[in-house]
Amino acid sequence: MKDLFTPYELKDLKLKNRVVMPPMCQYSVTDKDGIATDWHYNHYVSRAVGGTGLIIIEMTDVDPDGRITDYDLGIWSDEHIAGLARIVDACHAYGAKVGIQIAHAGRKAEDAAMPVSSSPIPFDDKSKTPRELATAEVKEMVNKFQAGVRRAVQAGFDVIELHGAHGYLIHQFHSPLTNRRTDEYGQDLTLFGKEVIAAAKREMPEGMPLIMRIS
Numbered sequence: 001m002k003d004l005f006t007p008y009e010l011k012d013l014k015l016k017n018r019v020v021m022p023p024m025c026q027y028s029v030t031d032k033d034g035i036a037t038d039w040h041y042n043h044y045v046s047r048a049v050g051g052t053g054l055i056i057i058e059m060t061d062v063d064p065d066g067r068i069t070d071y072d073l074g075i076w077s078d079e080h081i082a083g084l085a086r087i088v089d090a091c092h093a094y095g096a097k098v099g100i101q102i103a104h105a106g107r108k109a110e111d112a113a114m115p116v117s118s119s120p121i122p123f124d125d126k127s128k129t130p131r132e133l134a135t136a137e138v139k140e141m142v143n144k145f146q147a148g149v150r151r152a153v154q155a156g157f158d159v160i161e162l163h164g165a166h167g168y169l170i171h172q173f174h175s176p177l178t179n180r181r182t183d184e185y186g187q188d189l190t191l192f193g194k195e196v197i198a199a200a201k202r203e204m205p206e207g208m209p210l211i212m213r214i215s
Helices: 038-049 078-093 135-155 169-174 191-203
Strands: 008-010 013-015 054-061 097-103 159-164 210-214
Touching (some): 013 097, 038 054, 038 078, 054 078, 054 135, 054 159, 078 097, 078 135, 097 135, 135 159, 135 191, 159 169, 159 191, 169 191, 191 210
Parallel strands (some): 159 210
Antiparallel strands (some): 008 013
16 A cells, blocks of 8 residues: 555556556446547546546447447447547546546446357347357457557557456457357457457557456
């Protein structure tokens, strides 16, 4: 605790203190378009005003059907950049650095008409049975993560966090409980995650930290 309010550096990221606000879903998108609203702006900027060193914006999804609900933030379109950049710029004005958690919910996408996953195994007996992604679709999903990271960089974020935890899509590929595939992504359960990491790094400045949330 004695170091809580001292500076911290990770690569080119320089924090004024070690207080980090982790990503927490707010389910507050109003038009189901994934675009950040005034509510998100006030929610995050108030934390910057309060002195938080690093604010990580909630799970923000690379596909409309990759959201837990239709009220989650999105980063699958260039239309999302401006709303996120507005939040980042305001937080920067109060001395906070800002990260973003980029994700896909996979089989846990509650509002998707047909969720997708590594294998057609439902989350529970009340959940929809997901459609197994074809090998070519998995590779396209890597591209969607890469495009999301590119938009996050354009919006001015200081840190990228990939969501590889909590049973969402990357985690679904990593776990033998949810990955029963026979293709290359079933032979190496880490392959999808490794490809997403490599794709993210291709879009990020050399000194920008990349972190991954794991369970």
